[in-house]
Amino acid sequence: MNNKVAYLGPVGTFTHAAASSLFEGHPVQLEPYPTIVDTLQAVAEKKADVAVVPIENALEGSVHMTLDHLVHQVDLPIWRELIYPISHCLLAHPNQAATKLSEFTHVLSHPQAIAQCYHTVRKLIPGVTFVHTDSTALAAAKVGEQADEKWLAIGTTQAAECHQLQVRQADVQDQPNNFTRFWAVGRPAFATEDADGKHKTCLQVTLPADYPGALYQVLAAFSWRKINLCRIESRPTKTGLGNYFFLIEAELPIRHVLLQGAIEEVTALGCKVRVLGSFPYHYYRERQTALRN
Ligand SMILES: O=C(O)C(=O)Cc1ccccc1
Numbered sequence: 001m002n003n004k005v006a007y008l009g010p011v012g013t014f015t016h017a018a019a020s021s022l023f024e025g026h027p028v029q030l031e032p033y034p035t036i037v038d039t040l041q042a043v044a045e046k047k048a049d050v051a052v053v054p055i056e057n058a059l060e061g062s063v064h065m066t067l068d069h070l071v072h073q074v075d076l077p078i079w080r081e082l083i084y085p086i087s088h089c090l091l092a093h094p095n096q097a098a099t100k101l102s103e104f105t106h107v108l109s110h111p112q113a114i115a116q117c118y119h120t121v122r123k124l125i126p127g128v129t130f131v132h133t134d135s136t137a138l139a140a141a142k143v144g145e146q147a148d149e150k151w152l153a154i155g156t157t158q159a160a161e162c163h164q165l166q167v168r169q170a171d172v173q174d175q176p177n178n179f180t181r182f183w184a185v186g187r188p189a190f191a192t193e194d195a196d197g198k199h200k201t202c203l204q205v206t207l208p209a210d211y212p213g214a215l216y217q218v219l220a221a222f223s224w225r226k227i228n229l230c231r232i233e234s235r236p237t238k239t240g241l242g243n244y245f246f247l248i249e250a251e252l253p254i255r256h257v258l259l260q261g262a263i264e265e266v267t268a269l270g271c272k273v274r275v276l277g278s279f280p281y282h283y284y285r286e287r288q289t290a291l292r293n
Contacts, residue, residue: 001029002028002029003026003027003028003029003049003050003189003190004029004031004042004047004048004049004050005019005028005029005048005050005052005184005187005188006031006032006033006039006040006043006047006051006052007019007030007031007033007037007039007051007052007053007156008032008033008035008039008052008053008054008134008135009031009032009033009034009051009135009137010032010034010135010138010141011032011137011158011159011162011290012136012137012140012155012156012158012159012161012162013032013110013135013136013137013155013156013159014054014084014086014136014156014164015039015052015053015054015135015182016137016158017084017156017178018032018052018054018082018084018157018284019182019206020081021084021284021285022052022080022082022182024131025202026122026190028188028234029141029191031048034135034138035053035068035134035136035221036053036054036063036065036066037065037069037073037117039051039052039053039064039092040053040069040070040074040076040079040185041074043074043076043186044074044075044186045071048186049186049187049189050143050184050185050186050187051076051184051185051186052182052183052185053066053182053183054066054112054180054181055081055180055181055183056180056181056213057086057112057116057178057179057180057181058086058175058178058179058180059115059174059175059178060115060116061115062233062240064235064263065246065258066094066183067235068235070185071204071235071245071247071274071276072163072238073192076108076185076187077186077187077276077279078183078184078185078202078276078277078278079183079184079185079188079277079279080183080184080279080280080281081182081183081184081279081280081281081282082159082181082184082281082282082283082284083179083180083181083182083281083282083283083284084179084180084181084182085178085179085284085285086114086116086173086178086180087162087170087171087173087178087223088116088117088136088154088155088156088171088172088173089154089155089157089167089168089170089171089172089217090107090121090124090152090153090154090167090168090169091140091143091152091153091154091155091159091160091163091165091166091167091168092143092152092165092168093144093147093150093151093165093166094102094124094142094147094153094164094165094166095147095167095276096150097135097146097166099150100125101124101125103125103150104125104128104150104151105128105129105149105150105151105154105238106109106128106129106130106131106149106150106151107121107128107129107131107143107151107152107153107154108131108132108133108138108139108143108151108153109126109130109131109132109133109136109139109153109154110133110134110135110136110138110151110154111132112127112180112248113136113139113154113155114130114132114154115150116173116174116178117154117172117173119175120173120174121172121176122274124169136153136154136159136202137155137156137159137162138157139153139155140152140155140156140159140160140162140163140165141159141162143163143165143225144163144164144165144196144265148279151167152194153165154172157170162260163238168261174248179243181281183277183279185277193213198281199229199235199246199251199252199253199278199279199280199281199283200250200251200252200253200278200279200282201248201250201252201253201254201275201277201278201279201281202249202257202275202276202277202278203247203248203249203250203263203273203274203275203276204236204245204246204247204272204273204274204276205218205245205246205247205271205273206245206246206272207212207235207244207246207268207269207270207271208247208269208270208271208272209270210242214269216290217269218246218248218266218269218271219232221261221262221265221266221269222262223263225261226258227250227251227252227259227262228250228251228252229248229249229250229251230249230250230251231247231248231249232246232247232248232249233246233247234246235247243291245268246291247276248262250262253278254278255273255278
């Protein structure tokens with residue numbers, strides 16, 4: 001039986017492109033879900049084996065919807081990470097071909113896409129109204145359904161093709177070098193190769209209480225072992241204002257003796273440590289043969 005891969009759909013989202021790249025050449029069934037939460041729930045409810053969701057963007061930072069659902073709502077291991085280049089386009093219905101860009105009234109897209117293109121689009125279309133949708137491809141679909149409205153979608157060229165839209169302006173993100181990290185979450189029946197050693201571990205660390213130097217002590221456990229941390233972020237525990245946990249990503253596999261030592265030390269300090277995943281990661285096109293059946 002083919003593995004079922006849930007992704008934030010519909011066809012033409014960036015997540016769809018990331019999921020297609022991750023599983024290229026492998027017998028999987030890609031299944032779109034309308035929201036990030038639905039995508040993760042598909043695996044939690046065993047309707048799919050793995051879910052592909054965005055987790056962090058170079059311009060906009062964390063996708064809190066993904067992070068919070070993984071931490072608070074489900075217990076699913078992060079299985080792989082793909083870092084994928086993101087280029088946003090302004091898409092319009094062909095019936096609006098004569099409409100000047102500055103005359104469009106609404107720009108629809110996923111909140112992350114709007115945030116990544118906000119200043120560029122406002123300069124092109126002063127006073128435009130932004131409308132959030134569950135995905136960039138859904139925005140493209142809505143624009144495709146409204147031939148008479150002066151609406152634009154921010155999305156991919158694939159979404160433009162799917163919905164017969166025109167690319168009115170390409171590369172509208174506020175900065176070049178726009179990348180998004182995508183996580184594949186779950187337990188698919190694939191072995192993963194780890195030959196080049198690019199591997200990281202994501203930990204959720206909750207401090208026992210707030211006291212001077214608490215976080216410093218936690219970080220020291222990694223620092224003196226010379227474990228490189230590639231991300232640290234605080235998020236509310238949702239138990240009261242001012243209560244946080246830390247998400248720490250270390251550039252070592254969980255089985256590494258140094259990381260085991262650091263986790264023991266942090267636990268001895270009274271912290272709660274949960275391993276959200278220990279997984280290989282790669283950049284798009286860097287290692288297409290990363291999966292084995
Ligand atoms: O809506 C999409 O296309 C997504 O996959 C979410 C997203 C939005 C913007 C950048 C990266 C991912």
